Amino acid sequence: MTGSHHSDGRRIPITIITGFAGSGKTTLILNLLPQLRTTNPGYKLALIKNEIGDLNVDTQLAASAEMTGSRELLGDCICCTNVGQIEDALHQLDRECSPDRIIVETSGSAEPLKLVLEVNRIAKLTGRFELDGVISVIDAENWSGYSNTSYTAKLQAQQTDLIIINKWESLSEREFDLFLDKVGELDVDTPQTKSDKGWISPDLLFGFDSKMAKAWIDGHASSTRSHDHHHDHGHMSEMECLSITLTSPSPGSNIDLAKLDTLLKSAPKDEVYRIKAVLYSTAAPKTSDGTDVNGTKLKRARYILNWSFGRWTWSRDELNESRAPVLRMSIFTAQYESNKWLKRIESGQYTAFAEAGAEVKLEVRRVQ
Numbered sequence: 001m002t003g004s005h006h007s008d009g010r011r012i013p014i015t016i017i018t019g020f021a022g023s024g025k026t027t028l029i030l031n032l033l034p035q036l037r038t039t040n041p042g043y044k045l046a047l048i049k050n051e052i053g054d055l056n057v058d059t060q061l062a063a064s065a066e067m068t069g070s071r072e073l074l075g076d077c078i079c080c081t082n083v084g085q086i087e088d089a090l091h092q093l094d095r096e097c098s099p100d101r102i103i104v105e106t107s108g109s110a111e112p113l114k115l116v117l118e119v120n121r122i123a124k125l126t127g128r129f130e131l132d133g134v135i136s137v138i139d140a141e142n143w144s145g146y147s148n149t150s151y152t153a154k155l156q157a158q159q160t161d162l163i164i165i166n167k168w169e170s171l172s173e174r175e176f177d178l179f180l181d182k183v184g185e186l187d188v189d190t191p192q193t194k195s196d197k198g199w200i201s202p203d204l205l206f207g208f209d210s211k212m213a214k215a216w217i218d219g220h221a222s223s224t225r226s227h228d229h230h231h232d233h234g235h236m237s238e239m240e241c242l243s244i245t246l247t248s249p250s251p252g253s254n255i256d257l258a259k260l261d262t263l264l265k266s267a268p269k270d271e272v273y274r275i276k277a278v279l280y281s282t283a284a285p286k287t288s289d290g291t292d293v294n295g296t297k298l299k300r301a302r303y304i305l306n307w308s309f310g311r312w313t314w315s316r317d318e319l320n321e322s323r324a325p326v327l328r329m330s331i332f333t334a335q336y337e338s339n340k341w342l343k344r345i346e347s348g349q350y351t352a353f354a355e356a357g358a359e360v361k362l363e364v365r366r367v368q
Contacts, residue, residue, distance in 0.1 A: 270334065
């Protein structure tokens with residue numbers, strides 16, 4: 001299969017969720033759906049699930065939760081014989097339901113790196129997809145048992161952008177410390193955060209795409225935090241968020257892209273988890289691999305930033321509102337890190353206008 005029939009120019013973000021059997025991957029995914037619908041009722045999430053064997057219980061579960069579409073790759077491990085089937089499954093989902101995002105949930109025995117290489121190959125070949133992030137779910141209750149015997153469990157924790165600690169609530173403080181010591185033996189600097197009984201904020205897991213940016217573009221604040229009044233605590237304290245707005249009374253003002261680039265390059269992924277932004281600019285910003293979004297065109301456009309774990313992309317969007325702030329950005333940090341970044345942003349070292357003498361109004365506030 002060569003490519004998608006769609007020609008809307010957007011790339012579909014792909015989130016890989018891995019973790020040992022029984023770690024709670026499917027529950028985590030299903031808990032995301034109501035949160036995404038709160039932000040955008042029309043948001044379409046699709047699932048590719050790999051399971052060894054021929055039982056499709058989890059896919060039926062996903063269908064009952066109104067997942068836009070799902071494909072199951074049964075039989076062998078996704079990182080071995082099934083890795084070649086990923087491309088077909090992606091194109092099939094794209095054709096049939098044009099999802100806003102695709103989650104690939106691996107079997108408990110998959111090695112993430114092989115899948116990452118395949119997704120990146122497909123992304124480069126087709127120009128239709130992009131890897132957003134690799135998330136590893138760890139069952140804190142049983143980690144010491146299977147980490148001792150499973151080389152794959154260790155690889156899943158090492159070859160990842162973010163570790164989500166699940167099923168930690170039943171552990172005593174001492175047991176949790178012992179668990180953290182065990183994870184520490186992996187000798188990785190991967191950021192870690194705890195779920196709240198299988199709930200995690202989409203702001204942390206998912207980068208920014210055009211559908212998620214819609215509320216900002218329309219001038220409404222994001223409402224992902226109001227997903228369920230029973231779950232407004234716990235995982236929210238594991239993450240802090242800064243809201244940055246940069247405005248100018250002069251229409252057509254442009255931000256200093258070099259300064260903004262410094263922020264994107266220097267933010268360490270163990271302190272800053274995600275940066276999401278909507279930018280209005282005449283000059284095209286550059287992605288983390290150094291390419292311009294739209295070549296050398298010098299026409300004012302709206303750009304959407306998705307910074308995920310040290311990698312970032314800009315996507316060009318149709319411009320229909322010129323009076324909006326020049327830059328609206330959210331920075332999601334690890335616990336206790338937001339005050340440091342608030343001071344850095346307020347100092348102006350990352351945000352300024354390119355035009356000499358342009359009047360700057362910068363607002364930085366902590367929103368969670």
